[in-house]
Amino acid sequence: METEAASSPAPRQSPLVSIIIVNYNGAELLSGCLSSLRQISWSNREIIVVDNGSADNSREVISSFPEVELVPSAVNLGFAGGNNLGLKHARGEYVLLLNNDTVVTSGFLNPLCSYLEANPNVGIVQGKMILPRFGNRLDVCGSFLTSVGFPYHYGYYKPDGPKYNRAYAVFSGKGACLMFRRDLIDRVGGFLFDEGFFCYYEESDFCHRAWIAGYEVHFVSSPPIAHLMGATSGDSHTEFVLRHYLRNMTFSLLANLSETSRVRILLPFFAMLITSTFAAGLRGRKGQFLAHWGALVHSFRCRDKIRERRKLVASIRKQSDQAIFAKVLRTPKPGYFFKTFTGKLSEYEDD
Numbered sequence: 001m002e003t004e005a006a007s008s009p010a011p012r013q014s015p016l017v018s019i020i021i022v023n024y025n026g027a028e029l030l031s032g033c034l035s036s037l038r039q040i041s042w043s044n045r046e047i048i049v050v051d052n053g054s055a056d057n058s059r060e061v062i063s064s065f066p067e068v069e070l071v072p073s074a075v076n077l078g079f080a081g082g083n084n085l086g087l088k089h090a091r092g093e094y095v096l097l098l099n100n101d102t103v104v105t106s107g108f109l110n111p112l113c114s115y116l117e118a119n120p121n122v123g124i125v126q127g128k129m130i131l132p133r134f135g136n137r138l139d140v141c142g143s144f145l146t147s148v149g150f151p152y153h154y155g156y157y158k159p160d161g162p163k164y165n166r167a168y169a170v171f172s173g174k175g176a177c178l179m180f181r182r183d184l185i186d187r188v189g190g191f192l193f194d195e196g197f198f199c200y201y202e203e204s205d206f207c208h209r210a211w212i213a214g215y216e217v218h219f220v221s222s223p224p225i226a227h228l229m230g231a232t233s234g235d236s237h238t239e240f241v242l243r244h245y246l247r248n249m250t251f252s253l254l255a256n257l258s259e260t261s262r263v264r265i266l267l268p269f270f271a272m273l274i275t276s277t278f279a280a281g282l283r284g285r286k287g288q289f290l291a292h293w294g295a296l297v298h299s300f301r302c303r304d305k306i307r308e309r310r311k312l313v314a315s316i317r318k319q320s321d322q323a324i325f326a327k328v329l330r331t332p333k334p335g336y337f338f339k340t341f342t343g344k345l346s347e348y349e350d351d
C-alpha cells in the first residue's frame with residue numbers, strides 16, 4: 001500500500017491565471033471592478049492593472065488594493081499597447097483580459113479555465129457578459145466571420161436564452177472578457193495585439209491568427225459578468241470608434257486572409273465599404289464619411305506593413321482558410337446589416 005501511495009501522481013495545482021486590466025481615467029469604474037474580483041472563487045490568480053497615463057485618481061484607487069500589481073505608463077498606449085505591456089508582467093499559464101468597466105461574479109473564472117483544461121485544441125475563450133445599461137441584455141456572445149468580411153456579433157443586445165447557454169466555436173471573442181493560453185503568443189507571431197491598432201478590432205485580429213495557427217476560439221457560457229459598455233469610450237457610433245474599427249478591420253482582413261479568400265471575401269467587403277462611404281457623404285454624415293474614407297486610405301498607406309504581416313502569417317499557418325470557414329463562417333440575413341447601420345440590432349433575431 002505504501003508503494004502504491006508513493007507512486008501515485010500528485011494532484012495538479014490549479015493553473016495560475018493572470019488578470020490584466022487596462023485603465024485610462026476610469027477610477028470610479030476601476031474601484032467596482034477590483035472590488036468584485038476579491039469575491040471570485042479561483043484563488044490562484046494575479047491581478048495586473050496597466051494605468052495608461054491617467055490624469056484622475058486612478059493610481060490612488062489601485063493603491064487601496066494591495067493585491068494588485070500596478071504597471072504604470074506615462075502615455076496612453078491604447079487597449080492594444082496597454083495589454084501588451086501588461087502581458088510582459090504576467091506569469092500565469094492562462095491570461096484573462098478584462099475591461100475596467102466590468103463587475104464579475106464569484107464563479108465566472110472556473111468554467112473558462114476548466115474549458116481550456118479540457119480542450120487542448122482551444123486557445124482562446126470568451127465568457128458571457130450582460131449589459132446593465134441596456135436592460136441586462138447580452139453583450140456579444142462571440143462573433144462569426146461573414147461572406148462579406150464584416151463580423152456577425154452573435155447575441156448582441158438580445159435577451160438571454162437557451163441558444164446562448166452552451167459552448168461553441170466563434171471567429172473571435174470580445175476583449176472585455178477574453179482568456180487565452182500564455183504559450184499561444186509564440187505560435188501566433190510572437191505578439192498579442194498589433195499596437196498600430198491602438199484600440200478596436202485588435203482582439204479579432206488576435207483570434208484570427210490563433211485560428212490560422214491551428215487553434216480554435218470558443219464562446220463559453222460562464223456565469224455572466226456585468227459590462228458597463230460605453231462607460232469608458234462613449235457612444236459606440238462616434239467617429240473615433242468607427243474610424244479605428246473600420247481601419248483596423250480592413251488591415252486585418254487584408255493581412256490575414258489567403259490569396260483565394262481575399263478574392264472571395266474582400267470584393268464584397270470593399271463593395272460594401274465604398275457604398276457606405278458614398279451613402280454617408282450623400283446623407284451629410286461627415287463623421288461616418290471620414291471614418292469609412294479613412295479605412296480605404298489607411299489600407300493603401302499601410303500596404304508595405306500589410307505585406308510584411310502576410311509573410312508572418314504564412315510562416316505560422318497550420319490551418320487553411322477553407323477549414324476555418326467551415327467552422328466559423330456564418331452570414332446572417334441582409335436585415336442584420338441594415339439593423340446594425342440603423343441602430344436597431346436588438347430587433348434582429350439570431351438563428
